[in-house]
């Protein structure tokens with residue numbers, strides 16, 4: 167139940183929810199550890215692996231959540247990074263690529279310039295702009311050409327500094343459809359360096375053309 171109003175100035179972090187009656191991680195573990203299922207992956211056209219497979223043993227819950235890199239902005243690499251490590255920046259957002267080419271033609275990450283942890287932690291004005299930025303980056307990645315879909319993903323278990331993944335799935339390679347594109351990124355050989363760099367230049371150019379910021 168939301169007990170806080172929706173005044174945008176007061177919105178951030180002040181919503182209060184009564185917790186649901188949910189299972190604890192221990193309960194989930196106990197009822198799952200001997201009941202793991204092997205899904206019918208041999209019938210999944212996008213599943214990238216072949217051969218005999220079984221689920222890994224489920225490990226019990228740890229005593230606390232693992233620390234993420236840069237928690238609370240302390241020693242955060244993304245806060246400390248200079249603008250020249252990014253392919254595009256403006257006052258509130260920065261876009262960077264992986265250090266080296268991977269299997270997909272474009273993989274870029276959109277970050278807030280300031281340190282925020284969760285999408286739900288953003289002040290409402292920045293959250294609204296986040297929606298606009300996701301659209302702009304998606305269009306810019308698509309402008310590279312021969313892109314079938316740009317997957318927009320947020321995981322964030324490794325580094326706390328808020329970041330959104332944009333993973334470009336090549337057009338017409340239907341075996342790469344869906345979530346396994348993130349795995350195919352490690353299976354396809356790396357995009358040739360010159361092609362990769364030109365793709366990133368195109369993304370930065372399209373972003374700048376679409377409303378400011380600096381490549």
Ligand SMILES: [Zn+2]
Pocket residue numbers: 236239242243244245246280281282327
């Ligand atoms: Zn940070």
